[in-house]
Amino acid sequence: MTTDVLVVHGGSPLRGQIRVRGAKNLVSKAMVAALLGDTPSRLYDVPAIRDVEIVRGLLELHGVRVTDGELPGELSFDPSNVERANVDEINVHAGSSRIPILFCGPLLHKLGHAFIPDLGGCNIGGRPIDFHLQALREMGAVVDKTPSGLDITAPNGLQGTKFELPYPSVGATEQVLLAAVRAHGVTELRNAAVEPEIMDLIAILQKMGAIINVHTDRVIEIEGVDRLRGYTHRPIPDRIETASWAAAALATGGDVYVQGARQADMMTFLNLYTKVGGAFDIDDSPTGGIRFWHPGGELKAVLLETDVHPGFMTDWQQPMVVALTQARGLSIVHETVYERRLGYTDALNQMGATIQTYRECLGGTPCRFGRRNFTHSAVIAGPSKLIAHDVVIPDLRAGFSHLIAALAAEGTSKVYGVELIRRGYEDFEAKLAALGASVEKG
Protein backbone atom coordinates (compact mmCIF):
# COMPACT_ATOMS: atom_id res chain seq x y z
CA MET A 1 0.00 0.00 0.00
CA THR A 2 1.31 3.47 -0.88
CA THR A 3 -0.16 6.87 -0.06
CA ASP A 4 0.61 8.02 -3.59
CA VAL A 5 -1.96 5.86 -5.40
CA LEU A 6 -5.72 6.06 -5.25
CA VAL A 7 -7.97 3.32 -6.48
CA VAL A 8 -11.11 4.95 -7.84
CA HIS A 9 -14.31 3.01 -8.48
CA GLY A 10 -16.05 5.41 -10.84
CA GLY A 11 -19.49 5.80 -12.29
CA SER A 12 -21.44 7.33 -9.42
CA PRO A 13 -22.35 10.99 -8.95
CA LEU A 14 -20.63 13.04 -6.26
CA ARG A 15 -23.23 14.28 -3.82
CA GLY A 16 -22.90 16.12 -0.54
CA GLN A 17 -21.19 19.04 1.12
CA ILE A 18 -17.54 20.01 1.52
CA ARG A 19 -15.83 23.19 2.70
CA VAL A 20 -13.11 25.32 1.13
CA ARG A 21 -10.77 27.46 3.20
CA GLY A 22 -8.30 30.23 2.34
CA ALA A 23 -7.00 30.40 -1.22
CA LYS A 24 -3.70 28.61 -1.89
CA ASN A 25 -2.66 31.50 -4.12
CA LEU A 26 -3.25 34.09 -1.39
CA VAL A 27 -2.37 32.29 1.83
CA SER A 28 1.19 31.48 0.77
CA LYS A 29 1.81 35.14 -0.18
CA ALA A 30 0.17 36.40 3.02
CA MET A 31 2.64 34.23 4.93
CA VAL A 32 5.55 35.88 3.09
CA ALA A 33 4.07 39.35 3.79
CA ALA A 34 4.28 38.59 7.54
CA LEU A 35 8.07 38.92 7.15
CA LEU A 36 7.62 42.63 6.42
CA GLY A 37 6.02 43.50 9.76
CA ASP A 38 7.71 44.66 12.94
CA THR A 39 5.05 42.89 15.01
CA PRO A 40 3.38 39.46 14.75
CA SER A 41 0.71 38.62 12.17
CA ARG A 42 -2.20 36.23 12.36
CA LEU A 43 -3.90 34.39 9.52
CA TYR A 44 -7.14 32.41 9.76
CA ASP A 45 -8.55 29.64 7.62
CA VAL A 46 -5.16 28.44 6.38
CA PRO A 47 -5.66 25.16 4.50
CA ALA A 48 -3.48 22.17 5.35
CA ILE A 49 -1.81 21.90 1.96
CA ARG A 50 1.76 21.20 0.90
CA ASP A 51 2.48 24.76 -0.33
CA VAL A 52 1.66 26.10 3.14
CA GLU A 53 4.05 23.57 4.75
CA ILE A 54 6.81 24.66 2.37
CA VAL A 55 6.39 28.37 3.08
CA ARG A 56 6.14 27.68 6.81
CA GLY A 57 9.43 25.77 6.60
CA LEU A 58 11.10 28.62 4.72
CA LEU A 59 9.85 31.23 7.20
CA GLU A 60 11.11 29.15 10.12
CA LEU A 61 14.52 28.80 8.47
CA HIS A 62 14.63 32.59 8.42
CA GLY A 63 13.92 32.87 12.13
CA VAL A 64 10.18 33.59 11.95
CA ARG A 65 8.37 31.85 14.80
CA VAL A 66 5.29 30.19 13.31
CA THR A 67 2.72 28.88 15.77
CA ASP A 68 -0.62 27.18 15.42
CA GLY A 69 -3.48 29.18 16.95
CA GLU A 70 -6.48 27.98 18.91
CA LEU A 71 -8.77 27.65 15.92
CA PRO A 72 -8.20 25.06 13.20
CA GLY A 73 -6.31 26.76 10.37
CA GLU A 74 -5.13 29.68 12.53
CA LEU A 75 -1.42 30.52 12.21
CA SER A 76 0.66 33.25 13.88
CA PHE A 77 3.96 34.59 12.61
CA ASP A 78 6.45 36.41 14.81
CA PRO A 79 9.12 38.06 12.65
CA SER A 80 11.06 39.77 15.47
CA ASN A 81 14.18 37.64 14.95
CA VAL A 82 14.51 37.37 11.18
CA GLU A 83 17.95 36.10 10.26
CA ARG A 84 19.94 34.85 7.31
CA ALA A 85 19.17 31.20 6.65
CA ASN A 86 21.61 28.46 5.81
CA VAL A 87 21.73 27.93 2.02
CA ASP A 88 21.87 24.12 2.29
CA GLU A 89 18.79 24.12 4.50
CA ILE A 90 16.92 26.46 2.15
CA ASN A 91 17.80 24.21 -0.75
CA VAL A 92 15.84 21.36 0.81
CA HIS A 93 12.86 23.31 -0.58
CA ALA A 94 14.36 23.72 -4.07
CA GLY A 95 11.95 22.76 -6.82
CA SER A 96 8.98 22.47 -4.48
CA SER A 97 6.94 25.64 -5.08
CA ARG A 98 6.97 29.05 -6.79
CA ILE A 99 6.66 31.03 -3.57
CA PRO A 100 10.39 31.33 -2.64
CA ILE A 101 10.88 33.99 -5.34
CA LEU A 102 8.50 36.25 -3.40
CA PHE A 103 10.85 36.31 -0.41
CA CYS A 104 13.14 38.75 -2.31
CA GLY A 105 11.61 42.09 -1.28
CA PRO A 106 10.90 41.26 2.39
CA LEU A 107 14.35 39.70 2.92
CA LEU A 108 16.14 42.56 1.17
CA HIS A 109 14.36 45.02 3.47
CA LYS A 110 15.02 43.00 6.62
CA LEU A 111 18.50 41.66 5.93
CA GLY A 112 19.84 43.36 2.81
CA HIS A 113 20.29 39.90 1.33
CA ALA A 114 18.11 37.13 -0.10
CA PHE A 115 19.00 33.64 -1.25
CA ILE A 116 16.33 32.09 -3.47
CA PRO A 117 16.43 28.33 -4.27
CA ASP A 118 15.36 26.92 -7.63
CA LEU A 119 11.61 27.24 -8.03
CA GLY A 120 9.03 24.49 -8.45
CA GLY A 121 5.35 24.71 -9.23
CA CYS A 122 3.44 23.01 -11.98
CA ASN A 123 5.26 22.08 -15.15
CA ILE A 124 2.83 23.77 -17.53
CA GLY A 125 5.20 26.06 -19.43
CA GLY A 126 8.65 27.58 -19.18
CA ARG A 127 7.53 29.83 -16.30
CA PRO A 128 10.49 32.25 -16.49
CA ILE A 129 11.03 34.85 -13.75
CA ASP A 130 12.54 37.52 -16.02
CA PHE A 131 9.86 40.10 -15.10
CA HIS A 132 10.55 39.56 -11.39
CA LEU A 133 14.30 40.05 -11.77
CA GLN A 134 13.97 42.99 -14.14
CA ALA A 135 11.67 44.79 -11.68
CA LEU A 136 13.96 44.07 -8.73
CA ARG A 137 17.01 45.30 -10.67
CA GLU A 138 15.18 48.52 -11.55
CA MET A 139 14.56 48.99 -7.84
CA GLY A 140 18.27 48.65 -7.10
CA ALA A 141 18.75 44.94 -6.47
CA VAL A 142 21.86 43.12 -7.66
CA VAL A 143 21.08 39.58 -8.79
CA ASP A 144 23.80 36.96 -8.91
CA LYS A 145 22.80 33.63 -10.48
CA THR A 146 24.76 30.89 -8.65
CA PRO A 147 24.65 27.13 -9.32
CA SER A 148 22.60 26.60 -6.16
CA GLY A 149 20.14 29.48 -6.59
CA LEU A 150 19.81 33.26 -6.81
CA ASP A 151 21.92 35.41 -4.53
CA ILE A 152 20.36 38.88 -4.30
CA THR A 153 21.56 42.00 -2.53
CA ALA A 154 20.51 45.66 -2.46
CA PRO A 155 23.65 47.66 -1.61
CA ASN A 156 21.73 50.95 -1.49
CA GLY A 157 18.34 49.61 -0.42
CA LEU A 158 15.35 49.31 -2.74
CA GLN A 159 14.10 52.45 -4.51
CA GLY A 160 10.68 53.18 -6.00
CA THR A 161 10.53 52.97 -9.78
CA LYS A 162 8.23 53.08 -12.81
CA PHE A 163 7.86 49.65 -14.32
CA GLU A 164 5.59 48.18 -16.99
CA LEU A 165 5.07 44.43 -17.10
CA PRO A 166 5.20 42.92 -20.60
CA TYR A 167 2.30 40.67 -19.50
CA PRO A 168 0.09 40.98 -16.38
CA SER A 169 1.94 38.30 -14.40
CA VAL A 170 0.44 37.45 -11.02
CA GLY A 171 3.77 36.57 -9.40
CA ALA A 172 5.65 39.57 -10.81
CA THR A 173 2.88 41.92 -9.63
CA GLU A 174 3.15 40.40 -6.15
CA GLN A 175 6.93 40.70 -6.33
CA VAL A 176 6.68 44.42 -7.01
CA LEU A 177 4.08 44.91 -4.24
CA LEU A 178 6.14 43.07 -1.63
CA ALA A 179 9.31 44.94 -2.63
CA ALA A 180 7.81 48.41 -3.12
CA VAL A 181 5.81 48.76 0.10
CA ARG A 182 8.99 49.48 2.06
CA ALA A 183 11.12 50.93 -0.75
CA HIS A 184 12.23 54.57 -0.76
CA GLY A 185 9.77 56.63 -2.80
CA VAL A 186 6.89 55.81 -5.10
CA THR A 187 6.59 52.82 -7.43
CA GLU A 188 4.23 52.84 -10.39
CA LEU A 189 3.48 49.43 -11.82
CA ARG A 190 1.75 49.36 -15.20
CA ASN A 191 0.03 46.38 -16.83
CA ALA A 192 -0.30 44.81 -13.38
CA ALA A 193 -2.29 41.65 -12.72
CA VAL A 194 -5.48 42.30 -10.74
CA GLU A 195 -6.54 38.80 -9.68
CA PRO A 196 -8.71 38.65 -6.50
CA GLU A 197 -5.78 37.07 -4.65
CA ILE A 198 -3.69 40.15 -5.50
CA MET A 199 -6.42 42.47 -4.23
CA ASP A 200 -6.52 40.44 -1.01
CA LEU A 201 -2.73 40.73 -0.68
CA ILE A 202 -3.10 44.49 -1.13
CA ALA A 203 -5.75 44.46 1.62
CA ILE A 204 -3.28 42.69 3.92
CA LEU A 205 -0.50 45.13 3.09
CA GLN A 206 -2.86 48.04 3.77
CA LYS A 207 -3.64 46.54 7.20
CA MET A 208 0.12 46.53 7.79
CA GLY A 209 0.38 50.25 7.03
CA ALA A 210 1.22 50.22 3.32
CA ILE A 211 -0.12 52.87 0.95
CA ILE A 212 -1.24 51.29 -2.30
CA ASN A 213 -3.55 52.81 -4.90
CA VAL A 214 -5.13 50.60 -7.52
CA HIS A 215 -5.96 52.82 -10.49
CA THR A 216 -7.93 51.94 -13.59
CA ASP A 217 -6.28 50.18 -16.53
CA ARG A 218 -4.02 47.89 -14.50
CA VAL A 219 -1.96 50.64 -12.86
CA ILE A 220 -0.90 50.14 -9.24
CA GLU A 221 0.90 52.88 -7.35
CA ILE A 222 2.76 52.09 -4.15
CA GLU A 223 4.09 54.78 -1.81
CA GLY A 224 6.94 53.28 0.19
CA VAL A 225 6.77 53.59 4.00
CA ASP A 226 9.49 53.18 6.66
CA ARG A 227 7.84 50.52 8.72
CA LEU A 228 4.99 48.05 8.60
CA ARG A 229 3.18 46.32 11.45
CA GLY A 230 1.71 42.82 11.63
CA TYR A 231 -1.78 42.00 10.33
CA THR A 232 -4.76 39.87 11.26
CA HIS A 233 -6.54 38.51 8.23
CA ARG A 234 -9.13 36.05 7.02
CA PRO A 235 -8.21 35.15 3.43
CA ILE A 236 -10.52 34.97 0.44
CA PRO A 237 -11.79 31.44 -0.20
CA ASP A 238 -10.08 29.23 -2.74
CA ARG A 239 -11.86 29.88 -6.03
CA ILE A 240 -9.80 27.23 -7.84
CA GLU A 241 -10.73 24.46 -5.45
CA THR A 242 -14.36 25.64 -5.63
CA ALA A 243 -14.35 25.44 -9.43
CA SER A 244 -12.72 22.01 -9.26
CA TRP A 245 -15.55 20.58 -7.14
CA ALA A 246 -18.09 22.37 -9.34
CA ALA A 247 -16.58 20.68 -12.40
CA ALA A 248 -16.59 17.35 -10.56
CA ALA A 249 -20.30 17.74 -9.80
CA LEU A 250 -21.03 18.37 -13.47
CA ALA A 251 -18.80 15.62 -14.86
CA THR A 252 -20.24 12.96 -12.55
CA GLY A 253 -23.87 14.15 -12.83
CA GLY A 254 -23.79 15.06 -9.14
CA ASP A 255 -24.69 17.80 -6.68
CA VAL A 256 -22.01 19.42 -4.49
CA TYR A 257 -22.44 22.22 -1.96
CA VAL A 258 -19.14 24.06 -1.53
CA GLN A 259 -19.34 25.80 1.81
CA GLY A 260 -17.20 28.93 2.00
CA ALA A 261 -17.27 29.56 -1.78
CA ARG A 262 -17.88 33.16 -2.85
CA GLN A 263 -19.64 34.40 -5.97
CA ALA A 264 -17.68 37.65 -6.42
CA ASP A 265 -14.42 35.96 -7.39
CA MET A 266 -16.04 33.45 -9.71
CA MET A 267 -18.29 35.46 -12.05
CA THR A 268 -16.58 34.30 -15.23
CA PHE A 269 -16.57 30.68 -14.11
CA LEU A 270 -20.25 30.83 -13.18
CA ASN A 271 -21.14 32.30 -16.59
CA LEU A 272 -19.42 29.42 -18.37
CA TYR A 273 -20.99 26.91 -15.97
CA THR A 274 -24.43 28.25 -16.93
CA LYS A 275 -23.63 28.14 -20.66
CA VAL A 276 -22.53 24.50 -20.41
CA GLY A 277 -25.82 23.68 -18.71
CA GLY A 278 -24.69 23.37 -15.09
CA ALA A 279 -26.82 24.78 -12.29
CA PHE A 280 -25.76 26.70 -9.21
CA ASP A 281 -27.33 28.44 -6.27
CA ILE A 282 -25.60 31.09 -4.19
CA ASP A 283 -26.04 31.16 -0.42
CA ASP A 284 -24.89 34.60 0.74
CA SER A 285 -25.24 33.96 4.47
CA PRO A 286 -22.08 34.20 6.63
CA THR A 287 -21.78 30.41 6.73
CA GLY A 288 -22.93 30.12 3.12
CA GLY A 289 -21.41 28.87 -0.08
CA ILE A 290 -22.38 27.77 -3.56
CA ARG A 291 -24.29 24.65 -4.53
CA PHE A 292 -23.31 23.24 -7.96
CA TRP A 293 -25.25 20.51 -9.72
CA HIS A 294 -26.06 18.76 -12.95
CA PRO A 295 -29.73 19.56 -13.57
CA GLY A 296 -30.25 16.61 -15.93
CA GLY A 297 -30.55 16.66 -19.71
CA GLU A 298 -27.66 17.28 -22.07
CA LEU A 299 -24.71 19.56 -21.42
CA LYS A 300 -23.85 22.01 -24.22
CA ALA A 301 -20.51 22.49 -25.99
CA VAL A 302 -18.86 25.88 -25.38
CA LEU A 303 -15.92 28.06 -26.34
CA LEU A 304 -13.50 28.48 -23.43
CA GLU A 305 -10.53 30.86 -23.64
CA THR A 306 -8.39 31.24 -20.55
CA ASP A 307 -7.09 34.69 -19.67
CA VAL A 308 -5.83 36.88 -16.87
CA HIS A 309 -8.47 38.19 -14.46
CA PRO A 310 -11.29 38.99 -15.06
CA GLY A 311 -11.05 36.34 -17.77
CA PHE A 312 -11.57 32.60 -17.33
CA MET A 313 -8.79 31.49 -15.03
CA THR A 314 -6.26 29.04 -16.45
CA ASP A 315 -6.38 26.94 -13.26
CA TRP A 316 -10.09 26.31 -13.87
CA GLN A 317 -9.42 24.94 -17.33
CA GLN A 318 -8.28 21.39 -16.65
CA PRO A 319 -11.09 20.30 -14.30
CA MET A 320 -13.69 21.97 -16.55
CA VAL A 321 -12.46 20.12 -19.64
CA VAL A 322 -13.49 16.83 -18.02
CA ALA A 323 -17.05 18.17 -17.75
CA LEU A 324 -16.84 19.29 -21.40
CA THR A 325 -16.17 15.69 -22.49
CA GLN A 326 -19.81 15.13 -21.44
CA ALA A 327 -21.23 18.03 -23.49
CA ARG A 328 -22.92 17.49 -26.85
CA GLY A 329 -21.03 18.96 -29.79
CA LEU A 330 -17.58 20.47 -30.26
CA SER A 331 -16.14 22.53 -27.42
CA ILE A 332 -13.11 24.70 -28.11
CA VAL A 333 -10.46 25.44 -25.51
CA HIS A 334 -7.82 28.12 -26.10
CA GLU A 335 -5.21 28.25 -23.30
CA THR A 336 -3.58 31.67 -23.46
CA VAL A 337 -1.79 31.86 -20.10
CA TYR A 338 0.53 28.82 -20.20
CA GLU A 339 2.03 27.37 -23.35
CA ARG A 340 2.03 23.71 -22.22
CA ARG A 341 -1.15 23.14 -20.26
CA LEU A 342 -2.97 20.62 -22.44
CA GLY A 343 -0.69 17.55 -22.19
CA TYR A 344 -3.04 15.99 -19.65
CA THR A 345 -5.68 15.51 -22.36
CA ASP A 346 -3.82 12.38 -23.58
CA ALA A 347 -4.88 10.59 -20.40
CA LEU A 348 -8.49 11.73 -20.90
CA ASN A 349 -8.37 10.30 -24.44
CA GLN A 350 -7.12 6.99 -23.02
CA MET A 351 -10.26 7.02 -20.89
CA GLY A 352 -12.48 7.42 -23.94
CA ALA A 353 -12.61 11.19 -24.45
CA THR A 354 -12.17 12.63 -27.95
CA ILE A 355 -9.87 15.60 -27.62
CA GLN A 356 -7.70 16.88 -30.47
CA THR A 357 -5.03 19.46 -29.68
CA TYR A 358 -3.72 22.19 -31.99
CA ARG A 359 -0.87 24.68 -32.24
CA GLU A 360 -3.12 27.37 -33.72
CA CYS A 361 -5.02 29.91 -31.65
CA LEU A 362 -8.55 28.49 -31.90
CA GLY A 363 -11.39 30.49 -30.49
CA GLY A 364 -10.91 33.91 -32.02
CA THR A 365 -8.37 35.77 -29.89
CA PRO A 366 -4.77 35.53 -31.15
CA CYS A 367 -2.45 35.02 -28.17
CA ARG A 368 1.29 35.07 -27.38
CA PHE A 369 1.59 31.39 -28.28
CA GLY A 370 0.18 31.49 -31.82
CA ARG A 371 2.62 30.50 -34.62
CA ARG A 372 5.18 29.49 -32.00
CA ASN A 373 4.77 25.74 -32.07
CA PHE A 374 2.99 25.49 -28.72
CA THR A 375 0.12 23.03 -28.53
CA HIS A 376 -2.27 25.33 -26.69
CA SER A 377 -5.73 24.84 -28.26
CA ALA A 378 -8.06 21.86 -28.12
CA VAL A 379 -11.31 20.67 -29.63
CA ILE A 380 -13.37 18.33 -27.46
CA ALA A 381 -16.02 16.23 -29.17
CA GLY A 382 -18.72 14.96 -26.87
CA PRO A 383 -20.46 13.43 -25.18
CA SER A 384 -18.01 10.56 -24.60
CA LYS A 385 -18.48 7.58 -22.38
CA LEU A 386 -15.49 7.54 -20.05
CA ILE A 387 -14.03 4.15 -19.22
CA ALA A 388 -11.64 3.43 -16.34
CA HIS A 389 -7.93 3.59 -17.10
CA ASP A 390 -4.83 3.88 -14.92
CA VAL A 391 -3.37 7.40 -15.00
CA VAL A 392 -0.23 9.13 -13.74
CA ILE A 393 -0.77 12.65 -12.46
CA PRO A 394 1.50 15.23 -14.14
CA ASP A 395 0.64 18.37 -12.13
CA LEU A 396 -1.80 19.82 -9.61
CA ARG A 397 -4.87 20.78 -11.66
CA ALA A 398 -4.33 18.09 -14.29
CA GLY A 399 -4.16 15.71 -11.35
CA PHE A 400 -7.53 16.81 -10.08
CA SER A 401 -8.96 16.54 -13.58
CA HIS A 402 -7.67 12.97 -13.86
CA LEU A 403 -9.30 12.21 -10.56
CA ILE A 404 -12.63 13.66 -11.77
CA ALA A 405 -12.37 11.66 -14.99
CA ALA A 406 -11.74 8.47 -13.00
CA LEU A 407 -14.77 9.26 -10.81
CA ALA A 408 -16.94 9.86 -13.88
CA ALA A 409 -15.67 6.76 -15.70
CA GLU A 410 -17.21 3.33 -15.63
CA GLY A 411 -14.99 0.84 -13.81
CA THR A 412 -11.95 1.00 -11.56
CA SER A 413 -8.94 3.23 -12.28
CA LYS A 414 -5.68 3.59 -10.42
CA VAL A 415 -4.56 7.20 -10.11
CA TYR A 416 -0.81 7.43 -9.48
CA GLY A 417 0.97 10.46 -8.02
CA VAL A 418 -1.87 11.85 -5.89
CA GLU A 419 0.68 13.46 -3.54
CA LEU A 420 0.86 16.26 -6.13
CA ILE A 421 -2.81 17.03 -5.47
CA ARG A 422 -1.98 17.71 -1.81
CA ARG A 423 -0.07 20.81 -2.92
CA GLY A 424 -3.37 22.62 -3.44
CA TYR A 425 -6.32 20.55 -2.18
CA GLU A 426 -6.80 20.14 1.56
CA ASP A 427 -8.02 16.73 2.76
CA PHE A 428 -9.24 15.78 -0.68
CA GLU A 429 -9.56 12.12 0.19
CA ALA A 430 -11.83 12.93 3.17
CA LYS A 431 -13.81 15.31 0.96
CA LEU A 432 -14.24 12.62 -1.70
CA ALA A 433 -15.51 10.26 0.99
CA ALA A 434 -17.93 12.95 2.22
CA LEU A 435 -19.27 13.20 -1.34
CA GLY A 436 -19.86 9.46 -1.50
CA ALA A 437 -16.98 8.64 -3.85
CA SER A 438 -15.78 5.07 -3.75
CA VAL A 439 -12.01 5.48 -3.45
CA GLU A 440 -9.32 3.71 -1.45
CA LYS A 441 -5.57 3.96 -1.09
CA GLY A 442 -3.74 1.72 -3.54
Ligand SMILES: CC(=O)N[C@H]1[C@@H](OP(=O)(O)OP(=O)(O)OC[C@H]2O[C@@H](n3ccc(=O)[nH]c3=O)[C@H](O)[C@@H]2O)O[C@H](CO)[C@@H](O)[C@@H]1O
Ligand atom coordinates in the same frame (compact mmCIF):
# COMPACT_ATOMS: atom_id res chain seq x y z
C1 LIG B 1 1.28 30.40 -6.58
C2 LIG B 1 0.40 31.09 -7.54
O1 LIG B 1 -0.22 32.10 -7.24
N1 LIG B 1 0.27 30.54 -8.74
C3 LIG B 1 -0.62 31.14 -9.70
C4 LIG B 1 0.10 32.27 -10.39
O2 LIG B 1 1.27 31.70 -10.96
P1 LIG B 1 2.42 32.67 -11.47
O3 LIG B 1 2.45 33.86 -10.61
O4 LIG B 1 3.66 31.85 -11.59
O5 LIG B 1 1.87 33.02 -12.91
P2 LIG B 1 2.12 34.32 -13.77
O6 LIG B 1 0.87 35.13 -13.79
O7 LIG B 1 3.36 34.97 -13.31
O8 LIG B 1 2.36 33.70 -15.20
C5 LIG B 1 1.55 34.05 -16.31
C6 LIG B 1 2.38 34.01 -17.57
O9 LIG B 1 3.41 34.99 -17.49
C7 LIG B 1 4.66 34.43 -17.84
N2 LIG B 1 5.74 35.08 -17.07
C8 LIG B 1 5.59 35.28 -15.72
C9 LIG B 1 6.59 35.87 -14.98
C10 LIG B 1 7.78 36.25 -15.64
O10 LIG B 1 8.71 36.79 -15.03
N3 LIG B 1 7.88 36.05 -16.97
C11 LIG B 1 6.89 35.46 -17.72
O11 LIG B 1 7.02 35.30 -18.94
C12 LIG B 1 4.50 32.94 -17.44
O12 LIG B 1 5.42 32.12 -18.11
C13 LIG B 1 3.06 32.67 -17.83
O13 LIG B 1 2.99 32.38 -19.22
O14 LIG B 1 -0.77 32.83 -11.37
C14 LIG B 1 -1.17 31.92 -12.40
C15 LIG B 1 -2.03 32.66 -13.40
O15 LIG B 1 -3.23 33.04 -12.81
C16 LIG B 1 -1.89 30.72 -11.81
O16 LIG B 1 -2.07 29.75 -12.82
C17 LIG B 1 -1.08 30.08 -10.69
O17 LIG B 1 -1.89 29.16 -9.99
Ligand SMILES: C=C(OP(=O)(O)O)C(=O)O
Ligand atom coordinates in the same frame (compact mmCIF):
# COMPACT_ATOMS: atom_id res chain seq x y z
C1 LIG C 1 -0.34 26.53 -11.50
C2 LIG C 1 -0.68 26.43 -10.23
O1 LIG C 1 0.07 26.65 -9.15
P1 LIG C 1 1.62 27.02 -9.01
O2 LIG C 1 1.80 28.40 -9.53
O3 LIG C 1 1.81 26.93 -7.53
O4 LIG C 1 2.38 25.98 -9.77
C3 LIG C 1 -2.06 26.09 -9.82
O5 LIG C 1 -2.40 26.32 -8.64
O6 LIG C 1 -2.81 25.56 -10.64
